[in-house]
Amino acid sequence: MRPRDSRYEQVDQQRRIEYRDPDEFDRIAFAMRALDRLRPKQMTVAVYKAVASIRVEQWRDLRREGLSCAIVGIPPQASREHIAYALAELAGVASIPYTVQMLLAEDRRAQA
Numbered sequence: 001m002r003p004r005d006s007r008y009e010q011v012d013q014q015r016r017i018e019y020r021d022p023d024e025f026d027r028i029a030f031a032m033r034a035l036d037r038l039r040p041k042q043m044t045v046a047v048y049k050a051v052a053s054i055r056v057e058q059w060r061d062l063r064r065e066g067l068s069c070a071i072v073g074i075p076p077q078a079s080r081e082h083i084a085y086a087l088a089e090l091a092g093v094a095s096i097p098y099t100v101q102m103l104l105a106e107d108r109r110a111q112a
Helices: 029-038 079-089 095-109
Strands: 043-049 057-061 068-074
Touching: 029 043, 029 068, 029 079, 029 095, 043 079, 057 079, 068 079, 068 095
Parallel strands: 043 068
Antiparallel strands: 057 068
């Protein structure tokens, strides 16, 4: 048996499969309303328009103890469900499915 030749490596590309929502709505405004409702504790969150997929990055604020920061990228095809799920997860809510349903229901009421 020959030892493995470590000169050759194969790396699997990261693939993401996300639902593309055909609905026209202001995704950034929806995210801001959701953040206003979720109110992540001890966290500063910035939201920006992303190109390909929802992206969430979070880190501790080294200047102020106990605080953290996050940036959330939202692409033009993101669904309300994906945005709500990502923000609920970021905020650390206990019941993510309930929170997602609550945010979607509030958005439907606001549009009616």
